[in-house]
Amino acid sequence: MTITGRQAGAVLEKLADQYRAELRDEELGEPDTSYSREPFDQFLGETEPAPLSVVNLAAIPVHDWGDLRVSKLSKFADVRWDWRQEGSPIYKDDTFHNWNVNLEKDLPLLVDEHAPLVTLLRALLFYCTPQNAVFLKVRSFNSTAGAGEVMTMLGRFLIYHGIYVDKHCVGNFKTAVDLTPETFHAYFEGLKSVGEKIRFMRHVRHWWQLSQAKLLPAEFQLGYEVFDREEIAKVYKECDDSKTPYQPISLETLSSMVSHCLKVIEDYAEDILFAYDLFWPALTGAGKKAGVKFDWHTALLQLEQRKSSLWDMEEFLDPHHHMPWRAAKNLRQEIMRHPGWKESPFHRTPTALYRTPLETVKYIASEFGIDVKKSNRAILYDVKKVRIAVMNMTTMMRDACTVIIFLVTGMRRSELANLEAGKYRQTPGGHRLRFKVFKFSDGSQGDEQDIPIPLVAFKALCCMERLSAHARRVGETNYLFAGATLIFGKQISLGSINGFLTRFCEDLGLEELIHPHQFRKTLAMFFIYQDTASLPLIKRLFSHKSLKMSLAYVTKLPGMAQEVKLALLEQNMELMSELLEAAANGTIGGSAGLRIKEQVRSGKYAAVLNDDGWETLEQYVDSMLEEGVMLLHRASMGVICTKTLSVDETAPCDPPYAPKIKRLHPNVQNCDPLECKWAVFTENSVSKLQNNIKAHQIWRDHPYASDRQKRFSEKTISSCLARLRELGVVDGSDQAAFSTVERTA
DSSP: OOOOHHHHHHHHHHHHHHHHHHHHHHHHTSOOOHHHHSOTHHHHOBOSOOOOOOOOGGGSOGGGGGGSBSSSSOBTTOSEEEOTTOSOTTSOSOOEEEOOOEEETTEESOSGGGHHHHHHHHHHHHTTSTTTOSSBOOOSHHHHHHHHHHHHHHHHHHHHTTBTOOTTSSSOOBOGGGOOHHHHHHHHHTOSSHHHHHHHHHHHHHHHHHHHTTOSOGGGOOOSOSSOHHHHHHHHHHHHHTSOTTSOOOHHHHHHHHHHHHHIIIIIHHHHHHHHHHHHHHHHSOHHHHTOOOOHHHHHHHHHHSOOTTOOGGGGBOTTOOOOHHHHHHHHHHHHHSTTTTTSTTOOOHHHHHHSOHHHHHHHHHHTTOOHHHHOHHHHBOHHHHHHHHHHHHHHHHHHHHHHHHHHHOOOHHHHHTOBTTOEEEETTEEEEEEEEOOTTTTOTTEEEEEEEOHHHHHHHHHHHHHTHHHHHHHTOOBTTOOSBTBTTSOOOHHHHHHHHHHHHHHTTOSSOOOTTHHHHHHHHHHHOOOTTTOHHHHHHOOHHHHHHHHHHHTTSTTHHHHHHHHHHHHHHHHHHHHHHHHHHTOOBSHHHHHHHHHHHSGGGHHHHHTTOSHHHHHHHHHHHHTTOOOOEEOGGGOEEOOOOOTTOOOTTSOTTSOOOOOSSOOTTSOOGGGOTTEEBOGGGHHHHHHHHHHHHHHHHOTTOOHHHHHHHHHHHHHHHHHHHHTTOSSTHHHHHTHHHHHHO
16 A cells, blocks of 8 residues: 555544544533523623722813823823733733824824824723723733723724714714714624624623713713623634634743742732631622621721732722711711710711711711721721722632643543532642543543642642632532632533633733633643753643653543644644655655554554555554654654653763753754664655765775774665665665675675
8 A cells, every 4th residue: 555645644634633523522512501591791701880989081071081090100191001010919010001003004093183082992991990990800900901902993993984083173073973883793794803803892892881871971972782792792602612722822821821820829829818718708798698797897907907918908998988888887876875975966866867968977976086987997998999809819819720720630621610629638649639520422421530630739729629618618519619709609610611711811911812621732732742841831830750640640531642642643743644654655664664664564454554444544543642652853864753752861862971951852963863763764864865875985985084984884884775675775776876885785
């Protein structure tokens, strides 16, 4: 049987497609109905109007907006909105947005006639900052900066239709009233990527929501709903489906994610868990059901006393001294307990006092010398801001633990969602995790696997156990990822996992949006590239011992073998095609090549190969991958090197006196493939072998050649001839061409 390189490539592509289909079946087999039953805010990033004391731009004259603070360094009218001194210390602090951009190649945004448009775009971005986000979940200024890029897209759309363009700079311009929903939809359909579509839809809807809430002046309002929640949910799912779950996560993205997650788990976990334990009844509204009495004053007092870089109590101060109803009730009771209350001119019945406006009650308290701020911390601080800050920290903790567990175990979403508390333990040899495996294609749903895990994964699991303790108790469940904020006490859904991973990437300012399945692909690449010297990232996740142990177990889990084989095929496609063609056609040489040739020509493959059977070629490659063929490399003389080094090995072609350098490729500077047991010679090597023979003939016959040189050249010529014979080149007329070589050899 003979095949061409193109045919060999087709065999490999077909096999790769088979692996992808198997993996896709595994992924699609997960019972995910979350898009039809999950609250939209779980994956859209939307929420009901947030209970924040935000600035109402509609109540302020437009010409006064310029002096509003958008950060410690910037005002509304500034060309650059700079957030480098804002936000949590665990997020990047170099975030900013520059308004001096071009909408098109030669169309700058900041020109006089675009003044109304710039004002609108700034107003929309103003409500995308964490302190003013009333309809979007914005946890970091990285998300705000990302929204700023969408403003450019929206500005381009409005400019194209002449909306908010004051051509004569006299204050006259068209508004959103002059557009129709169909105009928006037409522009939306013309966007190139699903990602652009989802961002455009979300921010157009955000504009409409702000308009409905009367937070924008009438001339800047969008008075009709362009995209409803169902439309956005549909496109969001298309966006999720369009991701590339079978590509590994890029090293740059992975490094940013891991650095962030390790910082959260190792440096800030105790502070986050402390804050959550204080405020979880206020976050979830489940305190009464759990029989827990919550007091804002006590909780805030303890938060004050806990010094942490994660929060600044001054940021929570309430200049208007709003107070929760319970704090207002306590203040009225303290007034009535005052010894001078009955004789004072302010005296009234308890019913009348409870009906008295709060500002008047505050004035009465001050007349009695009652320090409103000291009497109740819920008056001093804006409790709504505190609630949102703690909720964001809690979400951040959950996201960090999720990423680490996905990355070091290769779990599917369904396995993470069904992970139970207490199923991990410390052993004399390290740490281990027991979990149910969900492989729907072969009916192994519910099988339990026990795998070793590195220390960082054990820490992440312990953090999640503490974080979900209240949710599991109230929800009467043992799911480790039971909802700790929204959908409190209920099992996390598969769709929401995709959603919060997307927002996690946005919060970190990452361009790459991660699909959960990519963690399995990345772990498969760890298995292939076992090189802790060149990947410091792996060192941060695994110890030397735990990497080998974890990969040995994880790669035996359902689906992971296909992940590894698919990754190998994708990394080796060109060289594997050449090797497969050479093996099938018999034009293969070298120690490794002869072993492969023997495998192809013998046993169960021989009969079918002689009958031009293509299926067995796929079986052969599959078995070769199953047996652990790792990365192939092009080496000296055009050979294919079949030896991939593991973390414990040095290159076999390294001289004994050379320093022991860990590498993922052969030492091509010192590679001598002629007698190497890992080398495969193909037709690609023929001309190089022939040229090598001619060169050594010249060196051998040179009058000044030493005896040592002659012996070395004769040995090299003999080896080259042996390889050419194996390739079927040196016979008949070809033999005569090298007659002098044969005689000498």
